[in-house]
Amino acid sequence: MSAMSAPQLRPTPSCVAELLLDIELERGTLQFVLACDGAAAHAIRVRFSRVIRDLAGLRVNDNPLYSKLEFLPAGRRIRLLVDTLAGYQQRRQPMQFQVRLEWRGADGVRCRRTINHDLTAWTRLRELL
Secondary structure, three states: OOOOOOOOOOOOOOOOOEEEEEEEEEOOEEEEEEEEEOOOEEEEEEEEOOOOEOOOOOEHHHOHHHHOOOEEOOOOEEEEEEEEHHHHHHOOOOOEEEEEEEEEEOOOOEEEEEEEEEOHHHHHHHHHO
16 A cells, blocks of 8 residues: 655735725715725736726726726725716716726735625615615
């Protein structure tokens, strides 16, 4: 009988920098908030599954904050005013979309996350207030 060696396990690289794109509704305004927790993030790329336009008609997808941001320190939050929620709805902008975030930690580990957003929950909140 031959002795079997235990498989060698490599630790899965973990992301010490946590990046997310959150939705905030403040005084009727719809804002996207890019936030970094844990540690600094580098080479940040944010990709939306659908085209989203702001109140000026510009594509949020093409904003340099989402396509060319090279550094975001831990604890930093960057807000982007998109529109009022009512205006966003009236212009028939996507109420459901995915956001794919890609970044690199200071240790070089590549990280990614996908977040599903459904703004209809926010419209219900607005109706209740």
